[in-house]
Amino acid sequence: MGFKKVSLKDISKELGVSQSLISFVMNGKAKEMRVSDAMVEKILKKADEMGYKANPMAQALRTGKSNTIGLIVADISNSFYSKIARSIEDEATEHGYHVIFGSSDENDKRSTELINLFYDKKIDGLIISPAKGDRDNLMKLQNSGFPIVLIDRYFSENESNIVVANNLSGSYEIVKRLIKNGNKKIGYITHGTDSSVVRYRYQGYVKALKEFELELNHQIIRKVSHINNEQEIETNVKDLIENHDIDSIFFFNNTMAIEGGKIIREYNKSSGRNLGIGCFDSSRYLELLGIPYVSAVQQVEKLGEVSMRLLMRQINSTSQLNEKKVLTARLIDKLG
Amino acid sequence: MGFKKVSLKDISKELGVSQSLISFVMNGKAKEMRVSDAMVEKILKKADEMGYKANPMAQALRTGKSNTIGLIVADISNSFYSKIARSIEDEATEHGYHVIFGSSDENDKRSTELINLFYDKKIDGLIISPAKGDRDNLMKLQNSGFPIVLIDRYFSENESNIVVANNLSGSYEIVKRLIKNGNKKIGYITHGTDSSVVRYRYQGYVKALKEFELELNHQIIRKVSHINNEQEIETNVKDLIENHDIDSIFFFNNTMAIEGGKIIREYNKSSGRNLGIGCFDSSRYLELLGIPYVSAVQQVEKLGEVSMRLLMRQINSTSQLNEKKVLTARLIDKLG
DNA sequence: CTGAAAGCGCTTACAG
DNA sequence: CTGAAAGCGCTTACAG
Numbered sequence: 001m002g003f004k005k006v007s008l009k010d011i012s013k014e015l016g017v018s019q020s021l022i023s024f025v026m027n028g029k030a031k032e033m034r035v036s037d038a039m040v041e042k043i044l045k046k047a048d049e050m051g052y053k054a055n056p057m058a059q060a061l062r063t064g065k066s067n068t069i070g071l072i073v074a075d076i077s078n079s080f081y082s083k084i085a086r087s088i089e090d091e092a093t094e095h096g097y098h099v100i101f102g103s104s105d106e107n108d109k110r111s112t113e114l115i116n117l118f119y120d121k122k123i124d125g126l127i128i129s130p131a132k133g134d135r136d137n138l139m140k141l142q143n144s145g146f147p148i149v150l151i152d153r154y155f156s157e158n159e160s161n162i163v164v165a166n167n168l169s170g171s172y173e174i175v176k177r178l179i180k181n182g183n184k185k186i187g188y189i190t191h192g193t194d195s196s197v198v199r200y201r202y203q204g205y206v207k208a209l210k211e212f213e214l215e216l217n218h219q220i221i222r223k224v225s226h227i228n229n230e231q232e233i234e235t236n237v238k239d240l241i242e243n244h245d246i247d248s249i250f251f252f253n254n255t256m257a258i259e260g261g262k263i264i265r266e267y268n269k270s271s272g273r274n275l276g277i278g279c280f281d282s283s284r285y286l287e288l289l290g291i292p293y294v295s296a297v298q299q300v301e302k303l304g305e306v307s308m309r310l311l312m313r314q315i316n317s318t319s320q321l322n323e324k325k326v327l328t329a330r331l332i333d334k335l336g
Numbered sequence: 337m338g339f340k341k342v343s344l345k346d347i348s349k350e351l352g353v354s355q356s357l358i359s360f361v362m363n364g365k366a367k368e369m370r371v372s373d374a375m376v377e378k379i380l381k382k383a384d385e386m387g388y389k390a391n392p393m394a395q396a397l398r399t400g401k402s403n404t405i406g407l408i409v410a411d412i413s414n415s416f417y418s419k420i421a422r423s424i425e426d427e428a429t430e431h432g433y434h435v436i437f438g439s440s441d442e443n444d445k446r447s448t449e450l451i452n453l454f455y456d457k458k459i460d461g462l463i464i465s466p467a468k469g470d471r472d473n474l475m476k477l478q479n480s481g482f483p484i485v486l487i488d489r490y491f492s493e494n495e496s497n498i499v500v501a502n503n504l505s506g507s508y509e510i511v512k513r514l515i516k517n518g519n520k521k522i523g524y525i526t527h528g529t530d531s532s533v534v535r536y537r538y539q540g541y542v543k544a545l546k547e548f549e550l551e552l553n554h555q556i557i558r559k560v561s562h563i564n565n566e567q568e569i570e571t572n573v574k575d576l577i578e579n580h581d582i583d584s585i586f587f588f589n590n591t592m593a594i595e596g597g598k599i600i601r602e603y604n605k606s607s608g609r610n611l612g613i614g615c616f617d618s619s620r621y622l623e624l625l626g627i628p629y630v631s632a633v634q635q636v637e638k639l640g641e642v643s644m645r646l647l648m649r650q651i652n653s654t655s656q657l658n659e660k661k662v663l664t665a666r667l668i669d670k671l672g
Numbered sequence: 673c674t675g676a677a678a679g680c681g682c683t684t685a686c687a688g
Numbered sequence: 689c690t691g692a693a694a695g696c697g698c699t700t701a702c703a704g
Contacts, residue, residue, distance in 0.1 A: 007681055018691045023683060034689055053456045057402065058681035061393040061696050068436065076425065082418035086439055089412065098436045098457060100404065102429075103422060120389045121434060262624070285621040288598070343697055354675045359699060370673055394697035397680050 006050045015046055022047070026054065060122065069311060070118035071101045072111065072128040080281065080300060081129070084151065087304025088127060095312050097124070106193070106226065108133030119146065125311045127151055132195065135159075147314040149307045153196045160322045161314060163307040167197050167280070170296035170329040171204030174278040175250055177294045179212045181276065181335045183248035185220065187240040189233060189260060190252040192223035198252070201280060205250055220244050230259050237263040241275075251279035254286060254295065261289040276335050292336050296329035303327055342386045351382055358383070362390065396458065405647060406454035407437045408447065408464040416617065416636060417465070420487065423640025424463060431648050433460070442529070442562065444469030455482065461647045463487055468531065483650040485643045489532045496658045497650060499643040503533050503616070506632035506665040507540030510614040511586055513630045515548045517612065517671045519584035521556065523576040525569060525596060526588040528559035534588070537616060541586060556580050566595050573599040577611075587615035590622060590631065597625040612671050628672050632665035639663055 008019040008026075015022075017039070024033045025043045060066040071088055073081035085101060092099050100118065104111035111131035115138070118126060125147035130138060135155045142148050142160055149161045178186050188205050191198050209216050220240055224232040237260040240246045249264070251257035257279035264275050268291060276292030286293060306325050314321050344355040344362075351358075353375070360369045361379045396402040407424055409417035421437060428435050436454065440447035447467035451474070454462060461483035466474060471491045478484050478496055485497045514522050524541050527534050545552050556576055560568040573596040576582045585600070587593035593615035600611050604627060612628030622629060642661050650657050 005681095008683095009681075019682080020684075020692085021690060027683085036689065039689085055397070055681050056457050057393055057397040058696090059683080061391070061397050061680090061698085062682045062684085064696080066393065075422065076412075077415070077419045077422035079413070079415050079418065082415065082421070083413040085418070085437070086411065086413035089437065089439060093438075098438075098453075100434045100436050101421070101425065102434075103425060117434075121392050258621070258624070285594070285624060288594070288621060288624040341697095344699095345697075355698080356676085356700075357674060363699085372673065375673085391697050394680090395699080397682085397696090398698045398700085400680080 005055075006052045007055070008052075011043070011046055011050060011052060014050070015042065017043070026052070064122070065124055066122050067096060068098045068100060068121075068123050069308075070114075070121075070123040070126045070128075071099050072104055072114050072118070072126065072130075073101070074106045074129060074131075075103045076101055077103070079283075080298075083300040084304040084307075087301040088308045089304075091305045091308035095308075097312075104131050106131050112137055115141070125149070125315045127307050127311055129153060130155070132193070142320065145320070147311055149311045149314065151303060151307045155196065160320060161310055162324045163303055163310060164196070164324075164326055165280075165298045165303070166326050166328050167200035168204040168207070170298075170331075171201040171250070171280060172207045173204075173331055174280070174294055174296050175205050175208035176211070177331070177333055177335060178248050178250065178276070178278045179208060179214065181248075181292075181294075183276075184214060185217070185244075185246045185248075186214075186278075187220040187222070187244065187246040187249040188252075189222050189224060189236055189249060189256060191226045193226055201252060220246055224256070229256070233259045234263055236260075241267055248275060249277050251277060254279055254281040254283045257293070257295070258283065258285060258289065261286070261291055261293070265289050265291050280329070282332055287334065292334060294331065294333045294335050296331050298329045299327050341391075342388045343391070344388075347379070347382055347386060347388060350386070351379065353379070362388070400458070401460055402458050403432060404434045404436060404457075404459050405644075406450075406457075406459040406462045406464075407435050408440055408450050408454070408462065408466075409437070410442045410465060410467075411439045412437055413439070415619075419636040420640040420643075423637040424644045425640075427641045427644035431644075433648075440467050442467050448473055451477070461485070461651045463643050463647055465489060466491070468529070478656065481656070483647055485647045485650065487639060487643045491532065496656060497646055498660045499639055499646060500532070500660075500662055501616075501632075501634045501639070502662050502664050503536035504540040504543070506634075506667075507537040507586070507616060508543045509540075509667055510616070510630055510632050511541050511544035512547070513667070513669055513671060514584050514586065514612070514614050515544060515550065517584075517628075517630075519612075520550060521553070521580070521582045521584075522550075522614075523556040523558070523580065523582040523585040524588075525558050525560060525572055525585060525592055527562045529562055537588060556582055560592070565592070569595045570599055572596075577603055584611060585613050587613060590615055590617040590619045593629070593631070594619065594621060594625065597622070597627055597629070601625050601627050616665070618668055623670065628670060630667065630669045630671050632667050634665045635663050 008022050011022050012019045022043050025040050030040045076082055089099055102114040104114055108131050111134050127149045129152040150159055151163045154162045222236040233256055251260055257277055268274055278294045280296050282295040282297045310323055344358050347358050348355045358379050361376050366376045412418055425435055438450040440450055444467050447470050463485045465488040486495055487499045490498045558572040569592055587596055593613055597613055604610055614630045616632050618631040618633045646659055
């Protein structure tokens with residue numbers, strides 16, 4: 001650890017050569033600048049001896065590159081996002097980048113604030129799972145040439161650099177399995193807020209019903225809050241079972257499925273029936289419920305990896321890329 | 337968003353006053369420097385008009401403060417750590433700080449690397465859940481005056497600035513409940529690696545047994561890896577049940593408890609018995625198992641909050657603090 | 673009350 | 689091949 005803070009100037013004095021020379025050598029530009037091998041040797045040795053470490057703040061100020069990227073998600077403590085964070089971290093490390101993170105809680109104001117804060121802090125790029133109100137801000141930034149990658153969701157087909165799951169076909173596959181398994185009246189419990197994810201998963205549900213000529217019944221489609229929704233889910237699931245005679249439920253995601261699944265487990269026990277469920281994403285705890293289920297598991301690690309790689313390409317590109325990567329969710333069928 | 341990058345010099349030119357004056361005003365030192373109210377007014381107005389944002393890289397270079405702290409944990413995708421990360425983030429935001437994070441995977445080499453990387457990047461302080469080999473490195477850094485807070489575990493009573501759970505008394509309470517509930521042969525499944533956490537939880541187990549004059553039987557204490565340990569846990573739990581006639585098991589943590597609990601649930605079903613378990617930490621999924629349990633839940637959010645506050649105090653202090661904060665885990669008794 | 677100047681530690685044209 | 693110098697955008701003694 002260099003507590004002494006050796007600078008280029010220190011080495012320069014020690015060696016009696018100019019700072020520029022040392023800088024070139026330390027940055028691997030010796031060849032390019034045709035520095036003599038002997039000099040390179042001498043400089044590297046001395047630098048190592050003195051424990052020289054370039055000051056990143058000075059480099060950043062001079063070059064305008066901080067080697068730091070920002071990650072903004074709804075909530076880093078949510079395991080979906082923390083897994084993404086981990087894979088982004090791993091990929092960032094590969095490229096010599098660091099990651100600062102922020103949680104927006106899906107709150108427009110906070111999200112905007114974070115974007116601006118991170119931007120002003122001179123991050124080299126941003127990976128973000130945007131809140132609804134971020135659209136204009138993000139597009140303005142992108143148009144100004146700032147590297148951004150949207151993950152998990154986006155606003156319309158107009159945005160650039162998107163990495164998402166196959167929400168439509170994934171949920172289509174889930175519902176199709178439920179149907180093939182003999183279910184004819186499949187409820188849907190989804191989020192009340194609008195987003196590309198919400199929209200596409202709904203479309204997948206509709207598509208499957210249509211294909212098998214089942215009725216699209218809005219009475220058995222329920223919208224709940226995206227946070228602290230345990231009570232809502234319980235109420236809705238009970239209502240669907242007791243008053244609407246559904247034979248299966250498709251849940252928007254795994255946490256909702258686990259919450260609703262608890263109710264269904266109790267119902268199955270007391271009724272002797274064996275209702276199953278479907279949901280997007282899975283969890284090792286879903287199987288703890290012991291009820292039949294089918295889920296489409298996102299490749300979360302890949303989502304992080306792919307988005308970080310795309311961001312790196314955007315950072316190193318002079319032109320605005322326009323990529324959309326759709327990652328296929330893997331189907332797990334435990335309907336039995 | 338200021339895409340144009342206005343600098344102090346720009347405002348200075350525009351207004352015909354010196355940069356220093358503007359700097360003072362922007363940093364709220366107007367009063368201290370006795371700048372005239374009219375001037376303050378004029379400068380603030382112009383700065384706002386031009387969309388001035390101080391360049392953090394320049395500030396950092398000049399002042400040596402980056403307003404960024406580092407967070408190093410075993411794995412940010414582990415929900416225990418991601419919850420801590422979130423509460424640290426929230427507290428950091430309060431103080432105008434950003435957080436960069438890194439996952440060490442409990443790997444000494446990686447952890448050292450991360451510490452050095454973050455240190456060299458000029459973070460203002462570090463919150464770390466250390467790996468075994470970090471001891472010397474961390475103490476050296478602390479002695480050199482670098483602000484560090486250890487969370488979750490530490491090495492000996494010699495380290496400074498520690499925030500941990502009451503591991504000993506927490507696990508003592510858990511085992512005591514198990515005993516009071518009528519259990520006399522309580523197995524223990526713990527981690528194979530040594531750390532303060534492992535040590536203290538074991539001591540709590542021993543203390544409770546002693547107090548109630550139960551035998552400390554090393555045959556029913558099992559050590560497993562701290563990662564990918566599903567198979568080991570399964571094997572050990574089965575062995576404890578089948579060959580050692582235990583009537584309860586105390587698990588080192590919640591994830592291990594859930595894994596082992598699955599086996600116990602099956603056993604309970606087939607045997608008609610109703611074995612219960614104990615464990616440190618809980619999870620909303622533990623109850624999904626439907627077996628009796630008692631757990632001591634750490635105040636994870638508080639852990640992050642307290643550690644960040646302590647770090648802030650250390651950053652703003654000229655002398656080395658030496659605080660140890662022990663957070664009490666809350667007991668949840670579902671033994672029935 | 674206000675201005676001119678140094679300096680944080682780099683990188684990179686510009687000269688030679 | 690190598691050196692001297694400018695400049696990134698700040699903050700902060702130092703003068704007046």
